[in-house]
Amino acid sequence: MSLGVGDACFSYGGVPVFAGLSFVAAPGEAVAVLGANGSGKSTLLRCLVGAEVLDSGRVLFDGGVVDESSGAFRAAVASLLDDADYFPDVSVVEHLRLLAWLHGSTADVSAVLSEVGLTSAADQLPPTLSSGQRHRLGLASCFVRPRSVLVLDEPEQRLDTAGRTWLRSRLLAEKASGVAVVFASHDQELVEAVACRTVTL
Numbered sequence: 001m002s003l004g005v006g007d008a009c010f011s012y013g014g015v016p017v018f019a020g021l022s023f024v025a026a027p028g029e030a031v032a033v034l035g036a037n038g039s040g041k042s043t044l045l046r047c048l049v050g051a052e053v054l055d056s057g058r059v060l061f062d063g064g065v066v067d068e069s070s071g072a073f074r075a076a077v078a079s080l081l082d083d084a085d086y087f088p089d090v091s092v093v094e095h096l097r098l099l100a101w102l103h104g105s106t107a108d109v110s111a112v113l114s115e116v117g118l119t120s121a122a123d124q125l126p127p128t129l130s131s132g133q134r135h136r137l138g139l140a141s142c143f144v145r146p147r148s149v150l151v152l153d154e155p156e157q158r159l160d161t162a163g164r165t166w167l168r169s170r171l172l173a174e175k176a177s178g179v180a181v182v183f184a185s186h187d188q189e190l191v192e193a194v195a196c197r198t199v200t201l
């Protein structure tokens with residue numbers, strides 16, 4: 001499925017953040033959203049998943065205007081935005097099992113834990129994780145559930161060198177499996193390796 005915007009405009013309190021913005025990430029494509037701090041990348045991604053509402057224009061999902069409250073939209077779109085939060089008293093592995101169950105997924109949670117390097121932290125509670133480990137939990141949360149669209153806000157943040165290498169290959173694999181990816185990033189290497197197109201705010 002595809003995700004994008006058509007002629008999208010958004011402002012905070014009358015101050016424009018972006019205007020006249022149009023792009024679509026088709027299945028198997030990755031679109032990178034670029035721009036300086038404060039240019040509107042997170043805001044745009046929040047509009048894409050329905051956490052903010054455009055002033056005008058359209059969020060386009062699977063070729064039509066999106067209804068973010070629809071089950072089909074929520075089932076298709078896995079996202080990691082800048083406001084990820086976790087139950088403080090539910091362990092890492094329990095979070096992932098819960099998410100997989102909620103989405104009726106048969107994903108191998110142990111394999112995802114291993115892939116993101118959290119096997120040894122599986123029984124820890126989120127407040128005891130390092131910031132990089134917490135970010136890895138957020139990424140794992142996207143990969144234990146079915147998805148045809150992936151929306152990621154600076155997925156490289158807080159990852160060490162090995163983590164960034166893993167992320168690059170994981171996003172390429174997502175594309176290869178037909179997932180449409182929209183990601184904001186300040187990591188030029190990641191953008192060059194993964195993005196089919198860029199949108200600069």
Ligand SMILES: Nc1ncnc2c1ncn2[C@@H]1O[C@H](COP(=O)(O)OP(=O)(O)OP(=O)(O)O)[C@@H](O)[C@H]1O
Nearest residue numbers: 012013017035036037038039040041042043044184
């Ligand atoms: N809730 C809010 N109310 C008012 N203004 C906001 C709000 N959230 C963000 N802004 C403003 O909107 C603009 C875009 O912010 P946004 O977080 O989307 O930028 P960004 O490109 O993601 O930045 P960064 O690279 O630092 O993550 C900024 O000027 C910011 O101050």
